[in-house]
Amino acid sequence: MxxxxxxxxxxxxxxxxxxxxxxxxxxxxxxxxxxxxxxxxxxxxxxxxxxxxxxxxQEPRRAVYEICEYCEGRKTLGFQQESCWYCGGTGLQVIKRxxxxxxxxxxxxxxxxxxxxxxxxxxxxxxxxxxxxxxxxxxxxxxxxxxxxxxxxxxxxxxxxxxxxxxxxxxxxxxxxxxxxxxxxxxxxxxxxxxxxxxxxxxxx
Structure with missing residues (x-):
């Protein structure tokens, strides 16, 4: 601290x-x-x-999500269909906490x-x-x-x-x-x- x-x-x-x-x-x-x-x-x-x-x-508002702009919600990237590195393969990204x-x-x-x-x-x-x-x-x-x-x-x-x-x-x-x-x-x-x-x-x- x-x-x-x-x-x-x-x-x-x-x-x-x-x-x-x-x-x-x-x-x-x-x-x-x-x-x-x-x-x-x-x-x-x-x-x-x-x-x-x-x-x-009554769940705390820890995060607000939107569709991942990189994989557009597909959860994968590229021809190899590798997991999207930006959203971690969730298809979503945090926009607010x-x-x-x-x-x-x-x-x-x-x-x-x-x-x-x-x-x-x-x-x-x-x-x-x-x-x-x-x-x-x-x-x-x-x-x-x-x-x-x-x-x-x-x-x-x-x-x-x-x-x-x-x-x-x-x-x-x-x-x-x-x-x-x-x-x-x-x-x-x-x-x-x-x-x-x-x-x-x-x-x-």
């Missing part, structure tokens, strides 16, 4: 956003970032779908909040460890994160040592593991979305 690289990338993105959208007098942008994190977490749990007891479709993408969106705001309260400096010498709610209860994990984000909001001016933030981050890391993500996947998804967010600012988003 290379958190310092991600904190630095987030700082540069936030500076870009600040240039395009300067802060208004007396604006509490930290409060807005905390609320944005809650919203993104809601989008993540919506892609997880495990709470939707009213639906027969909604669950992972929403996790990366959450990470953007989590890092941005960390930069605002200077927790990035603490994490130079300390790597947070994942925390888990109960015995692998993923719904409880989501709710625990919401609870700690809520606490972070109400104590945002007092949490000078980042103790509450540290708990949010630790439970968030635990959630990532429970969702089956590797840190390498998360980092790649973050970097891809970070680049897209820079482009959005250039386009006047």
């Amino acid at each position: 290379n958190l310092q690289k991600l904190f630095d990338m987030q700082r540069k993105l936030d500076e870009h956003i600040e240039r395009e959208h300067p802060r208004k007098p007396d604006e509490d942008r930290l409060a807005k970032k905390i609320l944005a994190l809650m919203v993104e977490l809601g989008e993540l749990v919506n892609e997880h779908r495990g709470f939707k007891y009213w639906s027969h479709d 909604p669950l992972l993408e929403e996790f990366a969106d959450c990470l953007h705001f989590l890092l941005s909040i960390g930069n605002d309260i200077n927790i990035n400096e603490v994490y130079e010498d300390y790597e947070p460890k994942p925390l888990y709610f109960g015995d692998g209860d993923i719904l409880g994990q989501f709710i625990a994160i919401y609870d700690w984000i809520n606490s972070l909001y109400f104590h945002r001016h007092e949490d000078v040592n980042g103790e509450i933030y540290d708990l949010v981050f630790a439970y968030f890391l635990g959630l990532g593991e429970m969702l089956g993500f590797t840190w390498e996947e998360v980092e790649q998804a973050y970097m891809k979305k970070n680049e897209e967010n820079h482009s959005r600012q250039e386009r006047g988003y």
Whole structure:
């Protein structure tokens, strides 16, 4: 896990956003970032779908597929009918990973909040460890994160040592593991979305 690289990338993105959208007098942008994190977490749990007891479709949205553009769904290539190297012989290719993408969106705001309260400096010498709610209860994990984000909001001016933030981050890391993500996947998804967010600012988003 290379958190310092991600904190630095987030700082540069936030500076870009600040240039395009300067802060208004007396604006509490930290409060807005905390609320944005809650919203993104809601989008993540919506892609997880495990709470939707009213639906027969409660499978997490791990991937969205389309017909492979190389083999055009035939699963093979060439005269030898060898298995398509691009799609692995499935005839399909992944075009989106909604669950992972929403996790990366959450990470953007989590890092941005960390930069605002200077927790990035603490994490130079300390790597947070994942925390888990109960015995692998993923719904409880989501709710625990919401609870700690809520606490972070109400104590945002007092949490000078980042103790509450540290708990949010630790439970968030635990959630990532429970969702089956590797840190390498998360980092790649973050970097891809970070680049897209820079482009959005250039386009006047």
